[in-house]
Amino acid sequence: MVNQYEKPVILADQMQTTLTSLEPLSRKVFLTLVPPSSLDNRAVVDQVRQLLERDFRPVRVPLALMSKIPTLCRDADWQITATMAETGLGWDLIEVEPGNTTQQQFGLAVDIGTTTVVVYLINLGNGEVLGHAANYNGQISLGEDILSRIRQAAEPGGLKHLQTLILDTLNELIETVCLTSLKPCQITAAAIGANTTMVHLLLGLDPASLCRAPYTPIVNNPGLIPAGELGMKIHPLAPVYCLPSIGSYLGGDVIGGVLVSGMHTKPDVSLFVDIGTNGEIVMGNEEWLVACAGAAGPALEGGVTSFGMRAESGAVDHVEIDGKSGRVRYTTIGGMPARGICGSGLVDTLAELFLNGIIDRTARFTHGRDEYVIVPALESAIGKDIVVTQIDINNFMATKGAVNAATDLLMENVGCPWQEISHFYAAGAFGQYLPVESAITIGLYPDLPRASIVRLGNSSGEAARQVLISRSKRREAETIASKVTYFELNANSSFMEKFVSSKFLPHTDLERYPSVKKRLDRL
Amino acid sequence: MVNQYEKPVILADQMQTTLTSLEPLSRKVFLTLVPPSSLDNRAVVDQVRQLLERDFRPVRVPLALMSKIPTLCRDADWQITATMAETGLGWDLIEVEPGNTTQQQFGLAVDIGTTTVVVYLINLGNGEVLGHAANYNGQISLGEDILSRIRQAAEPGGLKHLQTLILDTLNELIETVCLTSLKPCQITAAAIGANTTMVHLLLGLDPASLCRAPYTPIVNNPGLIPAGELGMKIHPLAPVYCLPSIGSYLGGDVIGGVLVSGMHTKPDVSLFVDIGTNGEIVMGNEEWLVACAGAAGPALEGGVTSFGMRAESGAVDHVEIDGKSGRVRYTTIGGMPARGICGSGLVDTLAELFLNGIIDRTARFTHGRDEYVIVPALESAIGKDIVVTQIDINNFMATKGAVNAATDLLMENVGCPWQEISHFYAAGAFGQYLPVESAITIGLYPDLPRASIVRLGNSSGEAARQVLISRSKRREAETIASKVTYFELNANSSFMEKFVSSKFLPHTDLERYPSVKKRLDRL
CATH class of the missing domain: 3.10.20.880 (Ubiquitin-like (UB roll))
Structure with a gap:
């Protein structure tokens, strides 16, 4: 169990908002x-x-x-x-x-990420979050990313093993969230936001077809399953609802994100982006929704940089560089001696390197540098300099470039110019922790009026909470799922073109980043 | 397993009729x-x-x-x-x-009697009976009548034991009816006609409240239960429907009987009588239905007479007495040497004794006799005379008197004179095997035009078949159950009065038996 400071996901603020008419499961x-x-x-x-x-x-x-x-x-x-x-x-x-126990009605909202699992205990009487618990997905021991899990599932006994691991994680979190005051069997409903692979593994369904043409899941909308059939240790007859997915690469977590954003109810076009182990982009409005997805690489989860690490105790999470002295000021999670750099620290670092001219618009070190020291060895917990290298930056630029290229391609295909994007919704850790200005500076977020940039927090967990307590939200999620048109990136040759040409800071087309342009001009 | 000749219940003829629109379970x-x-x-x-x-x-x-x-x-x-x-x-x-297996759709119609269990294999595609198997209810080993079963259920482990016994009986019959061509798991639905106690014991529900004021069942309408939950060895997810009961003494077997009779759809008043281990009477028409019930005693099942036996091989089932010579002609089931007398044989015997003046209108032997030899020792399989004694006759008259008294009381209470009874429906063994003329002669059946006397056969099994294959019949059964007004005999002091005064052959009021009166006058 991770302690308070190591908690990889913080309770989404908006989880306290309640819906007006409750129709819980x-x-x-x-x-x-x-x-x-x-x-x-x-x-x-x-x-x-x-x-x-x-x-x-x-x-x-x-x-x-x-x-x-x-x-x-x-x-x-x-x-x-x-x-x-x-x-x-x-x-x-x-x-x-x-007797009368109507004051005690408990449900679970669950976010099953490839990396992290969060369980929220919900008061079904009013929708309030009563508590939560988070931990790493026990399946990590068999592989960090989705593809390695799918490979593991193909081994003899692998599927069963993966299912047991996620159930163990869930059941431990349920015990934790219940504390001593509640018995797990008093929990009488659950809703789950997860990607398609995680849902397959939880249900014990073979995920092989998810990564093999024509990439069809076994099920997108599993309906309501009694917890006892599933192996979740709450009331055995408690209905468990999985947010519907729309394909191998677009899971209930993304549908849930759209649901929480409300973009499907607005006349103007919005952009929804979630970048975790995978990246998903949804664009649209009340009339249409298009989406694409792909493996994002763990760029933002700290996996690809030399000193990258998850957002845990000792991770550098905030960086400023004094333009004149070149001195670096940083903070770490929990205030502990630095052990590495997490996603938000990396985004800050790149933005500061860029704004201070230490890297140029092509994200290359200037003045013959090939790395930059963020934490000197003397201050670090690992006995050596914590640095960002050119290779680290190149890896990051690949992820960023893919996001830019995919977004541009979507816009091009639906004929929607970037000026028409009214709102930007950033989901998950990508939305919750990244420093907004830095993320805009390096082109990870669009350069919109800041009030139009909405960080959804754990939208998968919040969506689970909403569908747990509201029948109409369940219908809404299913309507979203039926409305989204999936856009296959890999099948599109112009994606690679765009990808190759998009590795600029903040973007190939600087006109799209007026506030960044202004800052650059000032410097 | 009983063999063909010992089969206690014969397949109801009308089981071959099919309903026009099939909506099977x-x-x-x-x-x-x-x-x-x-x-x-x-x-x-x-x-x-x-x-x-x-x-x-x-x-x-x-x-x-x-x-x-x-x-x-x-x-x-x-x-x-x-x-x-x-x-x-x-x-x-x-x-x-x-592939396409729509030509093979199988269901079960089940009649669970206190004594006998019959399982019919039904083609769900057209409603036809494909086969059947019958056996005694395995619970008989713990007691012959309902009260003794309820007492047994109160013993430690008794309820579980009784449930196991009936499930064993059912599952053996299912194996039998499937023969070698069908696997029991290919049977995907079942419907059951049974009295309230049998349903409780099958479902593992404590029947104690059924015989204790205020005589409330645990459930009258259990709805659809998956066979696997119940322990019936057909497809584990096959829905099992129990015909609804309306109280401790009026079970789904009786509701089913009414359904099969169609009396609830006719403008004229009909009378429905089922006399087995218990007796039930329903009277009414399309507008109203009243019913009463009580322990009938096994008078017609051979339990109370000295040489009474069930309708098995060697049972005397038909008797004629030559008025002049006093010689008895009889037949036995299977043509085997006589071992005793079954219900139909007893009814024939009493009618013949009465018509030949050997017993009088008060059902007492004339000329100082106290018994009558039906089968002399030399012809019998048991090495002694098979006789009917005055005590046998008195026991039978108690049952008959109770039926008459109960019928009269119902008619009196709804203000319906006997002249208005348009149809008489005789259910179960009471309807299937009893010789009609003899039954009228001794007042067990009313003296109606013969075309108005309808023998329903195994109406509980036929009702099970109908609700198995027809959703509208299930609704109809539930409507019947909701319409019947139960009339409590025991709470009514005039019942005892009527009971005491009704022990006459054929009836206290001879005017109600014009055809019998005519025959008596002729003699």
């Missing part, structure tokens, strides 16, 4: 029954169902509860609380408790 | 999928669901099938057959098979 109802008598000798189970069918229709009572109901009702003086769960076809009665 | 659909390509790279599971949702809505695909579908589709050249099952809330996909 599971709901509690307090019932006062008529004790059986010669005047009313209805069967107890039938009476319970009749009462429930005033609000839910139709209602199914599982056999396992039928034998429990009469004794429980009698012992509870005919006052009970029923927990109802959506099944996708109607409602199942999944639990009965004595 | 499970249905097969042949699907031709589009092989995934770069032009159509929908997820395979989603494509299957989309195809199914043209006819079924909504459709749920269980997790267990998701992983099976892609490989099966590919191997079957994208032509598969899906089996859909009603869940009470919509449709579940429960099976996928390669």
